Amino acid sequence: MSGLKHLTAAFSASAPPAPARRVGARPQPAARAARREPGPSRLAYRLNRLWLTPLYRRLVGVGLPLLLVAAIAGLWLSDETRRANLTGGVAALVDNIQSREAFMVRTMEIEGASPAVDKALRAMLPVTLPASSFDIELRDLREAVERLDAIEKVEFRIRPGGILSAVVVERKPAILWRHARGLDLLDAQGHRVASVTSRDVRRDLPLIAGEGAAPHTAEALALIDAAGPILPRLRGLVRVGERRWDLVLDRGQRIMLPTERPLPALRQALAMDARDGLLARDVTVVDLRDPSRPVLRMGLTAQNTLRRAAGLPEIDAEGNLIDPEEGGAKPAVTASAGRRDG
Amino acid sequence: MRDLYEAQRAMRQARRAAMARGVLAVLDIGTSKVTCIILQFDGPGQFRESDGVGPMAGQSSFRVIGQFTTQSRGVRYGEIEIMAETERCVRHAVQGAQKQAGVRVDHVIATISGARPASYGLAGEIALRSGKVTEEDVAAVLAACEVPDFGRNRDVLHAQPVNFAVDARSGLSDPRDIVGDRLAVDMHVLTIDGFAASNLVQCVQRCDLELAGVGSAAYAAGRAALVEDEQELGAACVDMGGGVTGVSLFLKKHMLFADAVRMGGDLVTRDISAGLRVPLATAEWLKTRHGGLEATSRDDREMIDVTPEQRDEHWDGERRTVSRADLIGIMRPRVEEILDGVREVLEVAGFDQMPSRQVVLTGGASQIPGLDVLAARILGQNVRIGRPLRIHGLAQQHTAPCHAATVGLALHAANPQDEWWDFEMPVERAGVVGLRRAYRWFRNNW
Structure with a gap:
């Protein structure tokens, strides 16, 4: 052993000590990732519960997008030029579509109108042809045209081919009405058709006179129809006191008719005339205002x-x-x- | 007692409000798991008459729309020990169930398994003035029960009238309108530790939920796992949980007694971990996958590989096997100890005097194979393993015995048994307080 000791000492003296060896690295357990808490945090839990509340769900799902869209639109439109651009663009688009060839109206055809009415109708068109049919509001135009006295009914249509056709029914003058402001032509319903300057323009039409006669034109026409035998002598009808008719004949004779039921009274007078030749005698007025008691006013010759x-x-x-x-x-x-x- | 009366009434109101709104959650905060199921109350009328579904004690009026189970942390012996962790578990469970249900739940009824329950049998008797039993008489006789000293800081969890007697006729379940001179009542009162109850309330409130009722886990498990005949004829329900084994006795469909043994399945896992020197997770896996209580000779040859994974820091990769016989040798004494505790509790409760000595084992630890054989040796011959009742909409994984308390509380919510606070406070009592308050008001203000 001593030899060995010696040897060891000699060995240690002669050679440097062995370097410290690193201990063989044992496989270290891999650092385990910190386990995440499985439960939700309090904030997550509350948000989750909030999200499950129906009101919030609706608010977020519907209200928020609406608000967002409104906000974006509002921000974008807050600039003046953008707004102008937008409206100009829309207007241009609309104009572009409306002025396409398919929508253009080029001519106007009028049927059933006299030349004067035809001219007036053409003048009443609010646009100058050719124009887009979107610019012609047919309903308004019809209402304006029907406001003309001479026109009873008008129908507008836009026909294919860019034709604005108007079918006109004119009022037919049936009677002349002389009143304080002049002389008017009336149709059978008493609606004014036109003014005339003198009776001679339409000698073929009967004449009525007096204030408030126009609304009773139909009655007047019926009376005139009934006055068959004395029609050649008839000068006209006079509305008296805006309530009753006087039948005026030539030679200054007058048949005063009652307010109510004038037609039977007239027939009564005609019957008297047919029986006795009443109107051929010197009678100035046949007063039938009370039909049960006819009154005659005699002429001067007869009295004398x-x-x-x-x-x-x-x-x-x-x-x-x-x-x-x-x-x-x-x-x-x-x-x-x-x-x-x- | 009055504060408690008010508190329980408030919880009852909350429960009614929740059922009127249609959504109620049941929360089971156990030692090893936290389960939340969400019930939807559709009310009667979801079944047609031709479906052949009767009211079924309220079961047909609800269904489960959300369910979630997560591992429990921060709970020991059925009591909350680390509030923050438990709260997090509750949030996890509630959120998971809410996610499945798609509705937000605000009201929760919870179970409490531990908290040192203590049962008291109370008796009260009054003279009937009107010659027959009226509603007020029932309330008065309940209020006339002699209340023993529960001890410091105890809360009454259940106070159920178990038996009514009019004159000599006993065993009445509904004494109203019965003619007689005297009305007597037996009431079962279950008290628990007040701090544990407060912790539970606190935990639920911290999760932004409103507590709409608390039930004893042992009682709830009995409601779920005992069939109707067993409840009627007399049976004991042993709810073997993770930290606490609850025992409840039922007779005539009323709970007569409840207690808890502060031992449970977690203790078995700890024994395995210590005895075989394996981590707790492995021990739990061994217990659930290979555990048993009755050893056979084959078990000596059945070797279980418990080699830890390489990256585990506790063990350095050596290959280890244990025989199943070893595992059984560790598990069996502990389970025997638990069952011995249960037997002691049953003896104290007077289980021997019951007409039918049926024992129903339920809870997570009741799934150990061979438990029924072992339990029959210790607790008596009439032992069976009970699973909770099937309720509408409950998923397959929640029909295991470990969810008996959850299901039972759902049943309890749908069809609650009468509790003392379900009756109106007797008039004299309320009147005295009112007069005193009026007197005080006059003295202070005039």
């Missing part, structure tokens, strides 16, 4: 004939007695024979 037969002095046109000797008028004595019932 009666007076002569009775041996009374005759009267002149003013109703003064005529002295047979003098043959002149005596203004002091008057007679109201004209007022007496016959």
